[in-house]
Amino acid sequence: MRTVPAPADHIVVVGAGLAGLSAALHLLGAGRQVTIVERDDHPGGRAGRLDLDGFHIDTGPTVLTMPELLDETFASVGESLADRLDLVPLHPAYRAAFADGSTIDVHTDPTAMVEEVRRVAGDRDANGYLRLRAWLRRLYQAQLRRFIDVNFDSPLTLISPELARLAALGGFGRLAPTIAGFLSDERLQRIFSFQSLYAGVSPQRALAAYAVIAYMDTVAGVYFPRGGMRALGTALAGAAADAGARLRYGSTVSRLERRSDRITAVLTAEGERIPCDAVILTMDLPMAYRLLGRAPLRPVPLRFSPSAVVLHAGTSRTWPELSHHTISFGHAWHATFDEIINQGRVMSDPSLLISRPTATDPALAPDGAHLHYVLAPCPNLRAAPIDWRQTAPRYRDELIQTLQQRGLAGFANAILTEHLVTPADWSRQGHAFGTPFATAHTFAQTGPFRPRNMVAGLRNAVLAGCGTTPGVGLPTVVISGKLAAARVTGASRTARRPTVISGSH
Missing domain, CATH: 3.50.50.60 (FAD/NAD(P)-binding domain)
Structure with missing residues (x-):
């Protein structure tokens, strides 16, 4: 080294x-x-x-x-x-909410998650989840010490028995088809593959090795300080x-x-x-x-990841359907990634990460108030040189309208204070091409x-x-x-x- x-x-x-x-x-x-x-x-x-x-x-x-x-x-x-x-x-680690009105709680405890998968998708996918969980653990163990927690001086460092093991596990296949091999329900497929967006690649193109992120989220556990x-x-x-x-x-x-x-x-x-x-x-x-x-x-x-618009909203109320972390999926899925990564457009039918940290730590807000964090992935400034000074107010209103249409009735009227962050703001903070997710x-x-x-x-x-x-x-x-x-x-x-x-x- x-x-x-x-x-x-x-x-x-x-x-x-x-x-x-x-x-x-x-x-x-x-x-x-x-x-x-x-x-x-x-x-x-x-x-x-x-x-x-x-x-x-x-x-x-x-x-x-x-x-x-x-x-x-x-x-x-x-x-x-x-x-x-x-x-x-956090129990559950996430709640996934879908456009058809269904929800799935993502548990890191295997027994609880098997029952949740059985409830929404039946015995076949419940068994598939157990196989997926075991595969995710093996994938993580194969990668950590040889491919993640290691200093590389040359690509030749890859040549090892661990490389063959990773290949045998299917790590060099594509993420979305690999997950579909374990789970037939499209909602479950989304839950175990959406994480690739944070790595800057769609599930259809990401290496299956990046399912290691799903291991961290859905098996190892999610915490909040x-x-x-x-x-x-x-x-x-x-x-x-x-x-x-x-x-x-x-x-x-x-x-x-x-x-x-x-x-x-x-x-x-x-x-x-x-x-x-x-x-x-x-x-x-x-x-x-x-x-x-x-x-x-x-x-x-260098190729850079997509960016995100984040709405921070302090509100006078909250909504019981929100967990600490809720992923709100739209009808669109494949088109969403194409819009952000290839077309350089904001999502026409957005999937959103909604965090409610006051669900776990009420001291983060004044007495009786609540804090919500709404993240909407979007193109970085290289992919789409959007004038966010002009676009931000309209997009903020569209986000709030989407939240209200998906069950958070009265969200706009409940806002006590807010702060909107766009790719232009990330850029001013020194993040290349306005993305906090780097290369x-x-x-x-x-x-x-x-x-x-x-x-x-x-x-x-x-x-x-x-x-x-x-x-x-x-x-x-x-x-x-x-x-x-x-x-x-x-x-x-x-x-x-x-x-x-x-x-x-």
């Missing part, structure tokens, strides 16, 4: 997002000195926060899976997840500070000082010069490459073909975050920080200890 050559005692991590904080904790655990430079006045990065009229809004990810990866990160400095976070397991998703950044940053990290909030990195093939210092817009032996950059790849003064060495341009997981941008975390031509610059390996999503971003730290320390994998998770069950 290629590593940063000595000396590498003081590392500057640019960005206090989850990737940067994960990298910092692993570096601190290996005895390195760490300075974290963050442009915002708080940690979390994409797991952002907004306080509005007494509502405590998470502006980034809403779904937390694989908490053992966080526990491993805390353990690198002798702490545990249970000491820093109060995680509540009391205090909101913002609590993740706060907890990780607190552990880093207690372990000796120096955190510079409100500092924007403006330039990297370079001598030959090494970065020697990080310079901020506020006039600070921070000498370093190595630097870990966690911003979106185009921003990182601009800061480095170089372009990625790729034969074709897509096409085959040419997967595994060893994904932009690597060691920067060509520089000996001590490392990348972390969802644009590099292993990819998009909260669990993989946490792993990316660990992998970046390993490029500095040369650390080999260590066995994970069992996770102890506090909270109600």
Whole structure:
């Protein structure tokens, strides 16, 4: 494995997002000195926060899976997840609501899910679900240590018995047909394949290997931290500070000082010069490459994932049909992906993710009020240069009309405060082409073909975050920080200890 050559005692991590904080904790655990430079006045990065009229809004990810990866990160400095976070397991993990009026609760408990599948689709699909669940577990086990939690130096690294095992499991087939081989009910097929959109690929084109995301969501379990998703950044940053990290909030990195093939210092817009032996950059790849003064060495341009419009609404009431996480599917399915990815259009019959965090933590809203997060996937700004200043008000009204038509009667009149986020807003935050989901997981941008975390031509610059390996999503971003730290320390994998998770069950 290629590593940063000595000396590498003081590392500057640019960005206090989850990737940067994960990298910092692993570096601190290996005895390195760490300075974290963050442009915002708080940690979390994409797991952002907004306080509005007494509502405590998470502006980034809403779904937390694989908490053992966080526990491993805390353990690198002798702490545990249970000491820093109060995680509540969600039952059900999701509720899926369909255009025909039917609903399916997605349980991670196998017995409960078998009964739910039997209720809506009969014995055949109930048996198919058990086979699918076993396959998802085998798929995850085949990928984690060899294809996800690993630093690649060459595609030749793929050649291994695990590659043959993944092929034998059907990991190189297509996701949608593979899921259909287990489940005949189209509603169930959607539940176990919609996750590929977050990887930037439709289920019809995504590799079946990306069913590993469905494993994380539907088998391993979904959690929510009391205090909101913002609590993740706060907890990780607190552990880093207690372990000796120096955190510079409100500092924007403006330039990297370079001598030959090494970065020697990080310079901020506020006039600070921070000498370093190595630097870990966690911003979106185009921003990182601009800061480095170089372009990625790729034969074709990077392809980016679709974006999303998010409506944050604090309301005076809620609706009993909503779970903590509800996926509201329209009639359209295949056409939805075609509109977003190929045609560069907003969805004509949208499928939406609706999160109601106050279902689990009422303290996120004023007494008697509720908080709703409505996410509508949409094209990124490269695929569709929509003028969102003109389009946003109309699209906001269309979203609310859709919610009301799907059973949330009176939603518009119940809004006390709101905040709309569009691709233009994501772009202003520094997300390339206005997408918070970074580079897509096409085959040419997967595994060893994904932009690597060691920067060509520089000996001590490392990348972390969802644009590099292993990819998009909260669990993989946490792993990316660990992998970046390993490029500095040369650390080999260590066995994970069992996770102890506090909270109600």
